[in-house]
Amino acid sequence: MKTQSTQPPVSNPVAPPILRVQGLCKRFHPGFPPVVQEVSFEVGQGEIFALLGPSGCGKTTTLRLVAGFEQADSGQIWLDGQEISQRPPEERGIGFVFQDYALFPHLSVFENVAFGLRHLRGKARQERVLEVLGLVGLTVFKDRKPGELSGGQQQRVALARAIAPGPKLVLLDEPFSSLDAALRQSTRDEVRSLLKQSGIGAILVTHDQEEALSVADRLAVMRAGQLEQTGTPEEVYHHPRTPFVAQFLGRTNLIPGEARGLEADTPLGRIVLAEEAQGAVLLSLRPEGLSLAAPLGHLGLSGKQLEGTVLAREFKGHDMTYRIQLGTRELTVQESPESPFHPGDRVRVLVHAKAVVVGRGR
Numbered sequence: 001m002k003t004q005s006t007q008p009p010v011s012n013p014v015a016p017p018i019l020r021v022q023g024l025c026k027r028f029h030p031g032f033p034p035v036v037q038e039v040s041f042e043v044g045q046g047e048i049f050a051l052l053g054p055s056g057c058g059k060t061t062t063l064r065l066v067a068g069f070e071q072a073d074s075g076q077i078w079l080d081g082q083e084i085s086q087r088p089p090e091e092r093g094i095g096f097v098f099q100d101y102a103l104f105p106h107l108s109v110f111e112n113v114a115f116g117l118r119h120l121r122g123k124a125r126q127e128r129v130l131e132v133l134g135l136v137g138l139t140v141f142k143d144r145k146p147g148e149l150s151g152g153q154q155q156r157v158a159l160a161r162a163i164a165p166g167p168k169l170v171l172l173d174e175p176f177s178s179l180d181a182a183l184r185q186s187t188r189d190e191v192r193s194l195l196k197q198s199g200i201g202a203i204l205v206t207h208d209q210e211e212a213l214s215v216a217d218r219l220a221v222m223r224a225g226q227l228e229q230t231g232t233p234e235e236v237y238h239h240p241r242t243p244f245v246a247q248f249l250g251r252t253n254l255i256p257g258e259a260r261g262l263e264a265d266t267p268l269g270r271i272v273l274a275e276e277a278q279g280a281v282l283l284s285l286r287p288e289g290l291s292l293a294a295p296l297g298h299l300g301l302s303g304k305q306l307e308g309t310v311l312a313r314e315f316k317g318h319d320m321t322y323r324i325q326l327g328t329r330e331l332t333v334q335e336s337p338e339s340p341f342h343p344g345d346r347v348r349v350l351v352h353a354k355a356v357v358v359g360r361g362r
């Protein structure tokens with residue numbers, strides 16, 4: 001089965017682009033494939049753009065190429081209409097927040113933020129530091145050392161330091177990965193609203209799909225050095241173009257079928273398609289697009305029903321997720337938390353969402 005074209009579909013920012021990246025390539029070792037291959041995307045003014053993908057797919061390298069910490073083999077980078085591909089990092093007008101924050105431990109919060117403002121002197125410098133510390137809500141901690149702050153607070157100091165010089169773009173490399181789950185959620189919300197408040201565009205690198213979906217205005221799913229799909233979180237989640245994107249961004253059921261226009265015959269019966277297709281297709285059906293019901297065997301209809309057996313149930317508070325054996329196939333089905341089935345129960349599987357075509361041909 002061939003998957004659909006891996007050319008990234010066009011997805012442009014709503015606002016005029018502040019950053020344009022065209023055909024970026026980077027190879028570290030001759031004889032090995034490039035780590036970044038023909039990567040192109042745009043980031044709009046004030047837009048948060050996420051680069052999402054599995055470990056080692058080239059996200060950080062892409063970010064470092066944009067920042068100027070690495071030199072691209074080919075490709076161009078424009079910031080606010082100016083080509084910056086050959087400029088050193090300090091002349092690019094881009095802020096960077098590192099995964100480990102990279103704060104100076106011997107300097108106070110104030111001095112850390114002031115560090116990037118060497119072009120300002122005296123009162124102007126002091127005022128700018130206090131303005132940015134006010135923005136991130138850390139004015140009261142200005143005299144503390146980073147070691148005397150929580151992880152989330154250190155994160156905000158790193159963000160304050162990055163935005164203090166007034167960059168046109170901020171790059172954030174896995175900025176929430178060292179925070180625990182509860183702090184990650186609140187810090188993520190804070191960082192998002194701070195970026196929106198300051199109107200600075202941002203690229204967020206993450207391997208956490210939930211983070212990308214909830215923080216980004218648009219995102220690109222990266223695989224083996226290439227952008228496989230770019231779009232808004234809703235577009236990419238609801239209309240994945242490849243099996244990889246469908247599986248990486250949330251969970252899904254991949255089901256083969258024979259399409260005839262807006263319908264396809266599949267092992268789950270005839271199901272409705274989100275778009276027209278003909279012939280052999282591979283379909284993605286999200287677990288929340290399926291549901292379970294008790295079998296209708298006592299009505300003499302069992303032969304016509306799609307009946308399966310519950311293999312496992314996973315209660316997650318806000319939902320109940322089942323694994324169902326249906327013939328030779330295993331399906332994932334997401335139900336409401338009150339759903340009553342247990343392993344071993346016979347159940348009917350109902351399809352109530354349109355399936356998305358993620359591959360064509362045999």
Ligand code: ATP
Binds near residue numbers: 053054060207
């Ligand atoms: P992670 O989520 O694990 O940080 P990533 O998607 O950010 O992964 P990169 O850090 O960009 O991936 O690395 C992509 C590939 O390039 C990896 O195989 C990595 O080993 C390799 N790589 C990165 N930097 C260098 C370097 N300076 N020299 C040689 N190889 C490198």
